[in-house]
Amino acid sequence: MAVFAQISLGVTDCGRAAAFWSAALGWVRRPPRWAGDDWIVLEPPPGEPGAPIALDDSGSPAEDFPRVHLDLLAGPGGLDGEVERLLELGATRVDWPFYPEPGDRHPGELPFVVLADPDGNRFCVAGWPS
DSSP: OOOOOOEEEEESOHHHHHHHHHHHHTOEEOOOSSTTOOOEEEEOOTTOOOOOEEEEEOSSOOOSSOSSOEEEEOOTTHHHHHHHHHHHHTOEEOOOTTSOOGGGSOTTOOOEEEEEOTTOOEEEEEOOOO
């Protein structure tokens, strides 16, 4: 059975994207595999779960409604605190018409906030409001 080896994310500025995602997730840059290797791969600290994220220059703009995106789960600070922290790191809010309003969610369904990283890649943050 296959497993995810890594998630590749197209960006326009690899250094900026690496700085954002490294700070957002607390992940570290994997050393280059060989001299001249310009791929930036971020991975969880040793012993932590998660598939690495490879950042590569895509040469194309981020999609407004991507078919694939990342979902983050807010930590102990709650949804509001996590969203504020990510905004301070350079994320922006995205007006997303496809998630239910708070009163229309199913019981037990976590609320989501849609953000974009500094390159415009959409991602969601879920968690209970603080």
